[in-house]
Amino acid sequence: MNDKNTVRHIIEDLLPLYEEGLLSEETARWLEAQTADDADYEKLVRLSGQSLPKPELPEPAEDYAKMMAKINRKLSLYQLLFMAISFVLAIRTSLLNESFGFVLWYAVLGFVTYLFYKQMKIVFFLSFAPVFLWSIGDSIYEIVNGSGDGGMGVFVFSPLLVAVVTASIHCLFAFVGSLMGLLALKIRKMGEESE
Structure with missing residues (x-):
C-alpha cells in the first residue's frame, strides 16, 4: 500500500x-x-x-395485512382447539363422573397449554372454566330431575360452591402440569446458554 x-x-x-x-x-x-x-x-x-439521503420505507403491503389475518385465524383455531379439548376433558374425566383419570389429563393439559402460551392465567382459565360450567350444569340437572344421590353434597351445598370446589381441584392438577412446563422451558434455556 x-x-x-x-x-x-x-x-x-x-x-x-x-x-x-x-x-x-x-x-x-x-x-x-x-x-x-x-x-x-x-x-x-x-x-x-452532505447528508446521505434517507431511504423511503415502503408502506405496509396488503400482503402483510393478509399474513397477519392468517396468523390470527390460526391462533384463534388453536385457542378453540384447546378450549374444546378442555371441555372434553371436563366432561369425560371429571370428579363428577367418579373418574380419577382427570389427574393425569389435567396435568398434561396444563403442561401443553403452558408450553404453547407461556402464561399461567390461560392455563387457569382453560382448566377452570369448562369444569366450572360443566359442574354447574350437572348440579342443576340433578336438582331438576331429582336424581341426585347426595354425592358431593349437591343438596347440602349450592351448585355454585360445588362447581367452584370441583373446578379448583381440576385447576390444581393443571397448575402442577404448567409448573412442569415451566421447569421444562427453564431446563431447555439453561441447556442453550451452556452451549
Missing part, C-alpha cells in the same frame, strides 16, 4: 469526526493541511459534509 492510499484511508476515517467537531486541534489542522491542495481530497470533504 502506498503512502497516498494510506493517507486517503486515514482522511476518510477522520472526516466524520471532523464534521462533528470531535477531533483534537492538531488532528483537525493536519486534516485541513492534507486536503487543502488536493482536488480529490477537497471533493471528499465536500461529499462528507
